[in-house]
Amino acid sequence: MWRRCLPRISLRCLHWGLSLLAALNAGTVLAATYNFGGGNVAGCPLSSGTYTCNSFPLGSNNDKMSIADGFKVVVKESVSFDFNQSLTMSGTATLSVTGNLSIADISPNNLSINGGNLVSTGAFTIGNQAQTIAANISAFSMTLGSGSRTSITGNVTASNSISIGSHATIKGAVSGSTINTSSPVSITGDITATSSFTLASGSTVTGNIVAPTVSLLPSDSSVTGNITARTSLRLGSSVSVTGDVSTGNLILDSSNAIVTGNATVDTATLNWAGRVTKTIYCTGGTTNGKCDCVTNNSGFDVNTVNGPHCSPPAPALDHFLIVHDGSASACTPEPVTVRACANAACTSYFTGGVNVTLQPGGGSFAIGSTGVSTNATVSQQSVGSAAVRASASSIAAAAPSQCINTSNGAGAGTGSVQCGMNFDGKVGLSLSIPDQYAANNTKLLLTAAVADPSGTQCKPAFPGANQPIQFSCSYSNPNSGSLPVMVSANSDGSSLAALNASTTGAQLCDGSARTFSVAFPNVSTLAGSAATLIMNYADVGKLTLKAATTVNGVIPNTTADVVVAPASYAITTFPATTTAAIPFNVVATARNSLGNPTPNFGKENANPAIQPETLSFALGALGTVSCSLTPGVLGSLGIVDRSVAAGAVTGKLSYTEAGAINVQVQQASIYYLGGSVPRPATVQTSAAAGCGAIRSVPAWFLVHEGRVGSGLANFYYAGEPIDVVVTAKNAAGNTTLLYDKNYGYSNPVLFTAFDAAGATAIPAATGSLSGTGASAAAPLTAGAFTLGTAELKKTTAPPLAFSFASAPRAPMKVRLRATEAASGGVSSANAAAYGVTAEDSFEARSGRVSFGSSFGSAAGDLALPVTLQYWTGASWIRNVDDSEALHPLPTTAFAIQAGTLPAKPGIVATGLKDGGLLLTKGQGSLTLRAAGGAGTALVAINLGNTAADSSCLAGSRPVTGGANMPYLRGPNGICTGTAAAAADPAARATFGVFAPEARRLIHTREVFN
Known part of the structure; x- marks a missing residue:
């Protein structure tokens, strides 16, 4: 209103101004509401749904802005909302600012953005308050939150940096140059950074991440999605990624950083307890059975349960190839083979794993690292023809799917001849066998369906009837066996019979069919029409069962594969004691549900996806808490060699440490032969008491x-x-x-x-x-x-x-x-x-301290020689190898008795070092100075560790601190007899008396004639 009154002064404007003045005097500013919903707004002309404002229209600190669905407001200057100002948006409303845009200070009660777009050519800021909005945001740079609980529902896009404050929640895609977060944040959406992305501790991301450099800081952060980091990816302590990662350099910090998925890397460093649960694909290739691109400091050896497993990089997916025979029953899923081809000729396969959806029927099937699925089916519950085709949603194929029709010899192609499937109205059989553990009775479901006369729906073929069905079996992997497959037509499992020519348990699968009278339920719809039989196989491996019958001269049949896995493992042999770093043997046996060995274990055929099944060995948990190992000294259990015979795996192991340990054995693959039943629980050597069953001792x-x-x-x-x-x-x-x-x-x-x-x-x-x-x-x-x-x-x-x-x-x-x-x-x-x-x-x-007596002037210093000596076998000699560095004689060890002197002499500093006697090459001297007068002082060296010396001198001397070297006591001339060997050395210092050879000479002239 005030801006509209500026060009001219009218009675109306004067009245408005007086009202405003009154309001100001009363302490209240009248709020203005700016509605951008199709009406006129002063200073912001409207054209084609867009309002253009040269300046920010809100002039007062409590003005309100409302942008309706379908309208856009463009402000040609920076905009910063005050705490009491309001912003309301909904639908597709847009606020676009040339410059910076800040809504960070708006009171949460005044902010109502339930849809729309916020656009800034400069910096965008939100979240000084606990603000919640639903809008797409784009800007040059962004600051999202400052510690308050900021919530954004919408995509966030910046051409430069994005800073996400603590406790912020974003539900939408985030893209920018450098994206940093504070602790903690929650992001649900894909993240794309052209420079780097950093996730703070305690944060969660649900979505894919793409950035040259990705850092997931410790600790307790999680990412559910795939990560592509061209340069490097670093996971801090206790950070998890559930998904696949692709990077130049992968680093998993200590401890418990984990990637639950595959990792494609140039190099990888796995620090303590770091794990990649699936395969590490080394882009530079790797030696078979090794991980050449991995620095493995995880504590888990390569190819063990928790250790790294590596392969060369998987080729890209070119197209799917469907192999079929061109005909099917309209009422029964038709098996087809689907190949994930890595090149146009399909001479190599895509081994990265992919889910494929087949039409008709829309069934989804997994193609593993073999690149081939033989368990896929197509279906159509009406009579007629359809084109078979395949697609995948997770990975884009370079070319459309192709087909091979084996019935007419047509080559691969996409035309109707190759991909056409004819669904007829004849009886069809469908066999369903769940994967199972060895020696378990398992339900086998057989469905027989036929099209009704209209050909538009299916119904049970043998409702309430007993139909003769021929069952046969064959070994698939390994391609031979030592035990038969048993089947019973009774749902209680009674009367099991072997599928072979003799129908006895002594014979194996030989391709011969055995006929069973199968009772089908008396129902009118396909739901619940399956007949239930029982299957039991006491060994392990992948089997193929076939069911067939005869109907009006036609023999419908069906096959199904089943994986029979070990039910348990047992460690049957291990040493009580072994030597650290010396190989020792541990024998583990794969068993069925009855506890009997499964001789086929370890004989499985190798293929690009599934290595011959074996057991891995690792350090197991210890028996008592007091003996639990600490990560820094856990040691390493290495597999030197491995061999298998009759289902028993012998691991030649080497443990680097000493200690009482348990060895843990586990099936190397999570699912035996790629089946669906999980591997049994780990087995450990057990100890009745103590820390473990195997005591590893030092060498x-x-x-x-x-x-x-x-x-x-x-x-x-x-x-x-x-x-x-x-x-x-x-x-x-x-x-x-x-x-x-x-x-x-x-x-x-x-x-x-x-x-x-x-x-x-x-x-x-x-x-x-x-x-x-x-x-x-x-x-x-x-x-x-x-x-x-x-x-x-x-x-x-x-x-x-x-x-x-x-x-x-x-x-x-x-x-x-x-x-x-x-x-x-x-x-x-x-x-x-x-x-x-x-x-x-x-x-x-044999050593001693020799202490010599001395004569000298009563007015001068007197040196008493001290010598460290040893016995040569013939005499005592000075030990020139000794010094005060080896055998220091502290001055406190010298006990001085005044004797005939007026007072005991003092020790002169000359010849002392660090409070002790300076000895060079086993020799030194104690220098004394008389307290006055002539006489003799007695000195002992206390070599013991008691207060008093043990010399043979008469009288008593002051208490000293012994030198604590009693082994240097020995005969020294003062003592005689047997006591000399245990006596402290002693000497006399005589002041004022000279030895004859030291007396002064008076020169007299003698005359010789």
Whole structure:
């Protein structure tokens, strides 16, 4: 109104202005409603259903806009609605903006879009409030939602980026350049991104996704639909895709990322528990039985139940070829063969799997990876002719379907001669046999139908009559058998008879027919007119049954295939104990419902779609919670070889880890021979107690002595604690991480001292080990092992040490051996069988600390020599291999007694390092300074771990911190007798007294004549 009053001032406008002013003074702005429904709107001329506005018509913050069905509003500037403004649209209404369009701030109560289109040449924004609309949206870029619950029903299209906020719901197709989502969102519709698509955690997509790069972020997101990602596709932890995927590089992150479908890839990386449940098609090809394009870190081996299965890429679908004989009964489905052809000549087949719909009849049939279906039928419940044709909705064929009519020898083509099918009014038989488990009594349904005199509908051919029917059987896959097919005309299964010439259970299918009197129900309509027989086959495989009868000299017949699958599996043989990474055998037997072996299992014929049936082996669940394996140390169960005989599959397996395990066996294919009954439940080796039925033990121990490879001299003094690391290894030389206190290991490990060659144990009369692991009284318990490794440090109580039986003794080489205390237990000596030396050796020496007395000035420093020595067999010599790095003597270990001095002397800093005595090549000196006056001080080195030293000096000395090296005690000149061997070294420091050779000389001249 205000804009209309601007050109001129009239009484009416003045009145309106005064009213507006009054309203403003009262705090209220009058709202204007702009109805775009065919009437005039100021500033927005109407032409052919389109209103064109040079500027946004809503001038006040509470104005209203309403666009009716069939009308379009074009605004030639950016538009941003306020919270109190309103927008109403319905039907095909359109709001088109040159520039940015934002409806994000409209109050949900003021927004009513129940149909139509929102168009922006710039950025479109919705969802600062919890807004719900139904409209198609197109813009240059979009921001859909900002954390509120935004709901859009309609297609969303942007030429640039789309940002979808958390809690947004979109029901429609989404397309743009870069499409990103926040957590969580829900999209029901196809997604197309020309650059990339990212799905946040907790989100769902129901629809197909096409983008060069697709990232499905962890965790708990799901996609139901197919994904095409030309460059890469990444599934985060616990993300699932139910559908097929096609990408350059597929990555399934740890853990439990899963594609329930096929994957066509250049390369794929399957991390922990990552799975592609169907086939991975390697675009670059793959070696038969391998997955050359896959980096498999899933923990499931290739071609196992949960592991990857790979094939070269499937060829494209060119056309369908229908093979038939040109005639059929109008009242019985007519079997035909349908081939999915990969080229015009149909010399190769499309193996990607497709559902085909056949006419007449409209039946839908699956063509699997063989590319051929022999179970398809056409039907027409009226007499006459029709053209047979095929089509598929999921995959487009390049050319129309073709036919081969085998009755007239016509070649493949699309004309009436090749594709014509004549449906006559004669009796037709139809046989229906459900797939079944071996040795189960299964209902076999036989229908006999005939056209009524009008030829327009069908009725039962033998209502209430007993009709002689001839049944015969043949083996299809494998093409031979060892057990007969049994059939009974009685619905209770009594009087089963074999389908062979002798009609005995001792004979097999031989093509001979057996006649049964079949009772057909007395009904007037085809519904419920099928006769019920019973079939039983105690073996497995694919069979073909044929039923025929004679009616007025004509012999109508029908055939049906049936897949008979194993009813169960049993693991019949497995070892109680095996060695990690050494192959062992597990034997599993396929059985029928009676628990008897099915000898045909494993003899099935191979074809491009179905490999010879076998069983896969994997790690099974463990028996107790406390022994459950963690993903990081689960180990790998590999299949080294597989063989089958009489229905028993022998898996030559190799387990990389130590631990008590169950082996799980499962039918490799989900449906045996492509049938319809699911495979039986998995079977595991069972354990009455403990973690599993098979105990896998390490192959050998690696014994690593701590100074080997450290750069330090590799010797130990007799009685000195030894640093040792023991690691359990498998036959391949890898650490068995599950040799661990948490996984059921209880056998202690003991050490034995051997000579340097490792051939002879050192006799007790020469020397022996003591401490932890040295005897059954103090073994290295299984509790000491963590992830396959146990460490003995000097601080271990009691520490492992080697001592001579009598000392001192000349040096000798000692080799450490670690062996499980159990009978036949793991030993480091076993490594020799694998070409490995696994035992470190060291030199044992009798050692002592020599501490020398000294004389000196009462006013100067006095150095007392300290020497680390060992016994050569003839004398004590300085151990030039030693230093403070190996045997530090802390200054706190020196106990100083004042003796005849006024006070005990102090230790001078010279010659000290890090609070200890500096020793170089086994030698150093303790420097003292007298507290004043002349006299003698007594000094002992406390090599023990008690507060007081054990030297032979008289009197008492201050409490010290011992050096904790009692093995360096020995005769040093102060002590005499037997006590000398266990005494701490001691010396005297004499101040103010000189040795004669150190006295000053007074020079006097002597004259010689």
